[in-house]
Amino acid sequence: MTPDELKAALVEAVARRRAARALGGAMTRRLKTGNLLIEAEAAQRCDLCGAVAETRPYGPRGENVCFSCGMKDRAAAERAFKQRMDPT
Numbered sequence: 001m002t003p004d005e006l007k008a009a010l011v012e013a014v015a016r017r018r019a020a021r022a023l024g025g026a027m028t029r030r031l032k033t034g035n036l037l038i039e040a041e042a043a044q045r046c047d048l049c050g051a052v053a054e055t056r057p058y059g060p061r062g063e064n065v066c067f068s069c070g071m072k073d074r075a076a077a078e079r080a081f082k083q084r085m086d087p088t
């Protein structure tokens, strides 16, 4: 990553964090229409491997995990995803 790419990535991460704060934190959310809106989120630390990446709460016990860790236990990730989609 060149210094210019790093600067651009940092500027984008700050903009995403500001947008997330303006929306009250969570960017992935259920709309009043009932539709689930899934958006890119600022990079966070994966609870399982420690990598800084876009994470989702699809770990075996609800951990925030990177895509790679999420795919290590695909069944658990799918359960967590379905739970999010339809929490009833």
Ligand SMILES: [Zn+2]
Pocket (backbone or CB within 6 Å): 046, 047, 048, 049, 050, 051, 065, 066, 067, 068, 069, 070
């Ligand atoms: Zn991970």
